[in-house]
Amino acid sequence: MRPVFRFAPSPNGPLHLGHALSALLNHTAARASGGRLLLRIEDIDSARCRPEFEAMIYQDLAWLGLGWEEPVRRQSEHFADYRAALGRLQSMGLVYPAFESRAEIRALVAAREASGQPWPRDPDGAPLYPGSAGRLDAAERARKLDAGTPHVLRLDTRAALARIGRPLAWLEEDYGDIPADPSAWGDVVLARKDSPTSYHMAVVVDDALQGVSHVVRGRDLYAATAVHRLLQELLGLPAPRYRHHRLIVDAAGHKLSKSTGAASLQALRAGGATPADVRRLIGLD
Numbered sequence: 001m002r003p004v005f006r007f008a009p010s011p012n013g014p015l016h017l018g019h020a021l022s023a024l025l026n027h028t029a030a031r032a033s034g035g036r037l038l039l040r041i042e043d044i045d046s047a048r049c050r051p052e053f054e055a056m057i058y059q060d061l062a063w064l065g066l067g068w069e070e071p072v073r074r075q076s077e078h079f080a081d082y083r084a085a086l087g088r089l090q091s092m093g094l095v096y097p098a099f100e101s102r103a104e105i106r107a108l109v110a111a112r113e114a115s116g117q118p119w120p121r122d123p124d125g126a127p128l129y130p131g132s133a134g135r136l137d138a139a140e141r142a143r144k145l146d147a148g149t150p151h152v153l154r155l156d157t158r159a160a161l162a163r164i165g166r167p168l169a170w171l172e173e174d175y176g177d178i179p180a181d182p183s184a185w186g187d188v189v190l191a192r193k194d195s196p197t198s199y200h201m202a203v204v205v206d207d208a209l210q211g212v213s214h215v216v217r218g219r220d221l222y223a224a225t226a227v228h229r230l231l232q233e234l235l236g237l238p239a240p241r242y243r244h245h246r247l248i249v250d251a252a253g254h255k256l257s258k259s260t261g262a263a264s265l266q267a268l269r270a271g272g273a274t275p276a277d278v279r280r281l282i283g284l285d
């Protein structure tokens, strides 16, 4: 079987040098192994993703000299697949609605921390979900649902781990088995009121559906792999091999990000940079 790689950008801003590194590493690894390279557009967040950013992704990758297989999978066209996976987890009794808004959760956390108790954080630094919804009794839950109260759907991580009943790990290229600790993330969101899926859910479903055998992505997603392994295991999906690559940082040592306005590939190109310059800037030559 030919290895299958994928580059999976979100069209919520212009690509920057960090994306170029991911795309080029996937391309090189696919070439070297006689594998395939897929492009996946991760556009589940309709509020932030825009067609013009998607168009820029195609332009940037073509400019870098990358090819990919058609058709490109656009996640927004496959919500039914993610709903089906969610339905399977629901039928296992592992999903519950949580009604607190983000602001309410922040207030809860702030109140607790004001009284001197630290609140546990996930590996990205976000406060863990306090989990009160998990303790709502069935009648109260049904009443809120009937009343159309906005909510997200969360994974009951503890119950999910109990169901698996053994430690999880993932295979990290060049390192070997890495123990996976999904509980560090608490009860992750699987679907929101404005999106029938979440990043974790969609990425796991798509990697399996597309037969992805090798996931090459930034180190910022290293810890999230624990959640992906848990979902794969619950849904009976194969686990790809993973390679989390170094991140490109700015002069101040911060990870490049769209939100902090890192120089885009478009801007570099407009300023006269060549694809060879990009490779040099990200240390590939």
Ligand code: GLU
Residues within 6 Å of the ligand: 008, 009, 010, 042, 203, 216, 217, 218, 221
């Ligand atoms: N869509 C994610 C991003 O743009 C990448 C997801 C992944 O590679 O698993 O950061």
